[in-house]
Amino acid sequence: MATKADGRGSRTIILFLRDLAVIFLAALIISFLVKTFLVRPFYIPSPSMSDTLEVDDRVIVSLLTPQLVQLERGDVVVFEDPDAWLPDPQVDQPEGIAGAADWFLTFVGLAPDDSHGYLIKRVIGLPGDHVVCCNDFGQITINDVPIDETDYVTLDQEGLPASGTDFDVVVPEGQLWVLGDNRYHSADSRAHMDEPTGGFVPVSDVVGRAIVVSWPVARWQWIDDHDEVYSGVGSGGR
Structure with missing residues (x-):
């Protein structure tokens, strides 16, 4: 009872x-x-940002940039594929319960979205900037001011210029000029100069600014924008 x-x-x-x-x-x-x-997780699918970011790193991206916080040179940004820069994604989607769980975790923001066309690069040129590579010392110049990218750029060997591809561009209004830190292994703005977009990325395509490596634990670190590199550069036409 x-x-x-x-x-x-x-x-x-x-x-x-x-x-x-x-x-x-x-x-x-x-x-x-x-x-x-506020923030979203993303994963790094390629070595284009090495050594700053390595393949399979997970990064946390602040969505406040550029919506509330202004973009700056040196920011590492995640953006939507502006004009078929990427091939069709070849991601094997799990099925059944595992697939449902993966979808749910991605939906609520606990897992990165591996299926969408996102890229991650460093902002070099802002709207109105005149960006040229390279000067006699192998440096990129912005508005005629050379920048020293030694602290974050990876080159195949010492003494190479900051880019293996020459360029001379003025960044249009509402656009960005972006490069990967692994400068000789990055299909960035330089690789798309002959396309209708001219290689520029619309600010409206920027999802946010990468602020921290969250995984693996051994690589936890803040992602530096190296603003000191650009401190002497003028405002261009912005």
């Missing part, structure tokens, strides 16, 4: 499960809102 104590115990369990479900639902809603308005 059931006792009052049994009834109270059952009610306590039910209330506990209810509270647990509410907490879980609230956590998912908060995670979704954070992913939608």
Whole structure:
């Protein structure tokens, strides 16, 4: 025969499960809102940003840039493929329960979206900037001011210029000129100069600014924008 104590115990369990479900639902809603308005995780699919970012690194991207925080030279940004820079994604999507779980975690922002066409590069030229490579010392110049990118650029060997491809561009209004840190192994703005876009990336395609490497744990680090490199550069036409 059931006792009052049994009834109270059952009610306590039910209330506990209810509270647990509410907490879980609230956590998912908060995670979704954070992913939608504040930060999102992304993964690094290629070596184009090495040594700054390595293949399979996970990075946290602030969505406040450029919506609320102005883009600056040196920012490492994630942006949507502006004009078929990428081949069609060849991501093997899991099926069944694993596929549903992966979709759900991506939807709420707990896992990076591996299926969409995103790229990550460093902003070199802002709207109005005159960006040229290279001068007699192998440096890129911005508005006639040479920049020293030694702290973050990876070259195949010492003494090579900052780019194996020459360019001389003026960045149009609302556009960016972006390069990978692994300068001789990055299909960035230089690789698309002959296309209708001229290799420029619309500011409107920028998802956000990469701020930290979150995984693997051994590589946890803030992502430096090296603003000191660009401190002497004028404002161009912006």
